[in-house]
Amino acid sequence: MEEPLSALECVPCRGGEESMKGDSLERMAAELSSEWRIIEEHHLERQFKFKDFKEALDFVINVSRLAEQQGHHPDICFGWGKAKITLWTHKIKGLSKNDFIMAAKIDRI
Numbered sequence: 001m002e003e004p005l006s007a008l009e010c011v012p013c014r015g016g017e018e019s020m021k022g023d024s025l026e027r028m029a030a031e032l033s034s035e036w037r038i039i040e041e042h043h044l045e046r047q048f049k050f051k052d053f054k055e056a057l058d059f060v061i062n063v064s065r066l067a068e069q070q071g072h073h074p075d076i077c078f079g080w081g082k083a084k085i086t087l088w089t090h091k092i093k094g095l096s097k098n099d100f101i102m103a104a105k106i107d108r109i
Contacts, residue, residue, distance in 0.1 A: 004031060004104065005028070005031045005032075005100050005101050005103075005104035005105075006101075006104035006105050006107065006108050008097075008101045008104075009070065009101070010070040010071055010072040010098040010101050010102060011098065012071060013089050013091045013092060013096055013098065014091070015091040015092060017092055017096070018092065018094075019041075019042075019089065019092045019093060019094020019095050019096065020041075020094065020095045020096060020097070021041050021094075022041075025038050025041060025095060026038075028097065028100040029044075029100070031100070031104055032044075032100065032103050032104055032107060033046070033107045035047070036103055038095070041094065041095065042088060042093075042094050042095065043086055043087060043088035043094075043095065043099075044085075044086070044087040044088070044095065044099055044100070044103050045084065045085070045086045045087075046084070046085050046103070046106075047082065047083075047084050048082065048083045048084070048085070049081060049082055050081050050082065050083070051081065052080065052081055053079070053080045053081065055081070056078045056079065056080065056081055056082060056083050057078070059078075059083055059109065060076055060078050060083055062109045063076060063083075063085065063106055063109060064076070066102075066105055066106065066109070067102070070098075070101070070102060070105070072087075072089075072098050072099075072101075072102050074086060074087045074102060074106075075087075085103075085106060087099040087102055087103055
């Protein structure tokens with residue numbers, strides 16, 4: 001049995017590989033919270049809700065620490081009681097396994 005995505009580590013993308021498409025995206029997404037959305041086979045996006053600004057900020061700080069540790073950095077937009085995370089691999093202009101690994105790790109925060 002393969003390790004869950006949340007147990008894996010992101011591996012730096014060197015470019016030159018193809019972004020994921022079709023069924024491979026759906027197979028990877030099956031390991032994530034159902035709240036993640038695949039947008040146009042290009043990026044992953046999820047909205048998070050919190051009771052106040054501090055909870056949202058604490059979440060963003062935790063995601064930022066994880067991103068630095070993994071060397072894979074999402075776009076983060078947040079405000080009072082909410083945060084939106086967007087993931088994709090810039091070097092290949094689309095989705096890679098790293099994006100799903102990060103999403104799975106973020107699900108655990």
